[in-house]
Amino acid sequence: xxxxxxxxxxxxxxxxxxxxxxxxxxxxxxxxxxxxxxxxxxxxxxxxxxxxxxxxxxxxxxxxxxxxxxxxxxxxxxxxxxxxxxxxxxxxxxxxxxxxxxxxxxxxxxxxxxxxxxxxxxxxxxxxxxxxxxxxxxxxxxxxxxxxxxxxxxxxxxxxxxxxxxxxxxxxxxxxxxxxxxxxxxxxxxxxxxxxxxxxxxxxxxxxxxxxxxxxxxxxxxxxxxxxxxxxxxxxxxxxxxxxxxxxxxxxxxxxxxxxxx
Amino acid sequence: xxxxxxxxxxxxxxxxxxxxxxxxxxxxxxxxxxxxxxxxxxxxxxxxxxxxxxxxxxxxxxxxxxxxxxxxxxxxxxxxxxxxxxxxxxxxxxxxxxxxxxxxxxxxxxxxxxxxxxxxxxxxxxxxxxxxxxxxxxxxxxxxxxxxxxxxxxxxxxxxxxxxxxxxxxxxxxxxxxxxxxxxxxxxxxxxxxxxxxxxxxxxxxxxxxxxxxxxxxxxxxxxxxxxxxxxxxxxxxxxxxxxxxxxxxxxxxxxxxxxxxxxxxxxxxxxxxxxxxxxxxxxxxxxxxxxxxxxxxxxxxxxxxxxxxxxxxxxxxxxxxxxxxxxxxxxxxxxx
Numbered sequence: 003x004x005x006x007x008x009x010x011x012x013x014x015x016x017x018x019x020x021x022x023x024x025x026x027x028x029x030x031x032x033x034x035x036x037x038x039x040x041x042x043x044x045x046x047x048x049x050x051x052x053x054x055x056x057x058x059x060x061x062x063x064x065x066x067x068x069x070x071x072x073x074x075x076x077x078x079x080x081x082x083x084x085x086x087x088x089x090x091x092x093x094x095x096x097x098x099x100x101x102x103x104x105x106x107x108x109x110x111x112x113x114x115x116x117x118x119x120x121x122x123x124x125x126x127x128x129x130x131x132x133x134x135x136x137x138x139x140x141x142x143x144x145x146x147x148x149x150x151x152x153x154x155x156x157x158x159x160x161x162x163x164x165x166x167x168x169x170x171x172x173x174x175x176x177x178x179x180x181x182x183x184x185x186x187x188x189x190x191x192x193x194x195x196x197x198x199x200x201x202x203x204x205x206x207x208x209x210x211x212x213x214x215x216x217x218x219x220x221x222x223x224x225x226x227x228x229x230x231x232x233x234x235x236x237x238x239x240x241x242x243x244x245x246x247x248x249x250x251x252x253x254x255x256x257x258x259x260x261x262x263x264x
Numbered sequence: 265x266x267x268x269x270x271x272x273x274x275x276x277x278x279x280x281x282x283x284x285x286x287x288x289x290x291x292x293x294x295x296x297x298x299x300x301x302x303x304x305x306x307x308x309x310x311x312x313x314x315x316x317x318x319x320x321x322x323x324x325x326x327x328x329x330x331x332x333x334x335x336x337x338x339x340x341x342x343x344x345x346x347x348x349x350x351x352x353x354x355x356x357x358x359x360x361x362x363x364x365x366x367x368x369x370x371x372x373x374x375x376x377x378x379x380x381x382x383x384x385x386x387x388x389x390x391x392x393x394x395x396x397x398x399x400x401x402x403x404x405x406x407x408x409x410x411x412x413x414x415x416x417x418x419x420x421x422x423x424x425x426x427x428x429x430x431x432x433x434x435x436x437x438x439x440x441x442x443x444x445x446x447x448x449x450x451x452x453x454x455x456x457x458x459x460x461x462x463x464x465x466x467x468x469x470x471x472x473x474x475x476x477x478x479x480x481x482x483x484x485x486x487x488x489x490x491x492x493x494x495x496x497x498x499x500x501x502x503x504x505x506x507x508x509x510x511x512x513x514x515x516x517x518x519x520x521x522x523x524x525x526x527x528x529x530x531x532x533x534x535x536x537x538x539x540x541x542x543x544x545x546x547x548x549x550x551x552x553x554x555x556x557x558x559x560x561x562x563x564x565x566x567x568x569x570x571x572x573x574x575x576x577x578x579x580x581x582x583x584x585x586x587x588x589x590x591x592x593x594x595x596x597x598x599x600x601x
């Protein structure tokens with residue numbers, strides 16, 4: 003992008019940039035916290051290790067993005083202040099990320115739908131005009147490529163495995179599909195970020211996400227579900243009941259013993 | 265997935281007693297020369313059985329050990345502590361994997377060993393039958409339990425059986441990292457608020473004696489020690505290792521400003537050793553017999569994970585069968601854009 007074009011772009015406000023970083027950061031944090039619940043309880047040791055790896059990547063992304071959000075905000079809040087001292091209504095993750103693990107198939111479906119979105123989003127964000135965000139996105143895109151390989155590989159195996167596994171992941175896709183529109187439908191902030199050259203044009207992400215997910219569903223012998231109607235707004239702070247419980251667990255210690263370091 | 269086809273008992277060859285005795289002698293001579301025994305080498309059945317028992321116990325301990333620490337992953341008090349703990353629990357799963365693989369070189373499959381664990385027929389370290397009640401327990405486990413494990417395991421890097429010895433080299437490196445992380449966690453608590461210091465002390469109170477018991481019964485009562493020493497499966501006796509652990513750990517507790525919960529503990533100037541009070545072996549026996557605070561919960565959690573994952577493993581096997589000759593999973597290959 004040439005300097006001349008960049009100069010013509012509008013500049014996002016501190017509040018807008020802070021809010022947008024939280025969308026990315028909280029989505030990674032909440033998804034990482036969910037996956038970490040699997041450790042020691044997976045269907046095989048290999049899966050415990052893989053889910054642990056993905057959780058580590060996601061929480062690592064969250065740490066970088068929360069720290070960046072804190073610097074943008076400029077009120078001295080670090081990664082832990084933002085992770086442990088905001089209530090559910092102040093979290094900006096997409097609603098899909100907070101959905102409970104359910105069985106391994108439900109976790110795989112949730113991850114697959116989310117991984118496709120994170121991968122396409124971070125690939126695009128690698129070209130962001132926000133240089134710090136672009137650097138984080140380059141690293142995150144590499145990680146998300148592996149996450150996608152893992153979750154899509156499993157979705158295909160489960161979809162095209164046994165009758166039981168086909169039925170289970172089919173039900174999970176039907177159940178979780180309602181949260182996908184939030185990923186793909188831009189709101190005013192997404193549009194503004196695109197306009198400012200910070201985030202990708204939302205239409206491009208939708209198209210690439212649909213192509214990616216359609217390929218996997220076909221290979222998994224699962225139908226493409228109907229477009230959902232109810233609009234979810236996790237990224238604006240309106241969450242499902244699941245998030246409050248997740249945060250109660252996540253935040254319990256620092257809130258029980260405020261003002262100390264660990 | 266799990267290897268299934270390994271459970272063939274060693275082919276029984278009719279051997280005269282004289283020939284057998286000569287083989288045993290040659291085998292012992294190799295051990296005495298510090299040669300490594302490798303999977304395809306001849307070995308006495310008892311040596312094989314002793315190794316399988318020990319490696320399987322060790323593997324199971326790693327896998328069951330994921331549970332008490334995993335208990336605090338979702339509640340770790342900072343994001344840095346959370347990633348450290350996830351990575352640690354993940355390392356333990358990795359150790360379980362290498363160790364099951366080492367056991368497989370002796371002709372027993374991971375699936376069989378896991379069935380024995382789930383059926384309650386196999387042992388794992390009793391230490392993991394104790395609960396993690398506070399965040400400080402995560403520090404205490406790293407510092408004391410991993411510390412004790414290292415004392416036990418460093419000599420195993422020189423164990424006579426090659427695959428086990430090699431697995432232990434990597435495991436010990438990671439364990440010593442865990443031990444330092446645990447100590448660093450305790451240090452943060454010991455230098456923290458009064459409530460944090462109390463949490464650290466209380467964790468030491470609960471973990472000290474079980475950690476000493478990790479070295480096993482005293483030499484006089486240990487069933488397996490003598491033969492294992494002769495075969496260089498073990499290199500030091502339980503009591504020697506326990507003493508070494510006490511000598512290293514007591515000054516570490518003092519540096520933290522914590523009190524070791526043993527009123528009889530004293531420094532023996534002449535011997536240059538700390539002398540601990542008597543261990544309550546009745547507690548050890550009770551936990552070993554399944555009556556410990558979390559024996560039921562730990563096995564139940566493993567069984568539940570195994571049962572809940574059955575359909576997943578079956579699906580993976582069914583998919584692999586269907587696509588045995590076909591192309592690899594396209595979705596997984598199509599990662600690049």
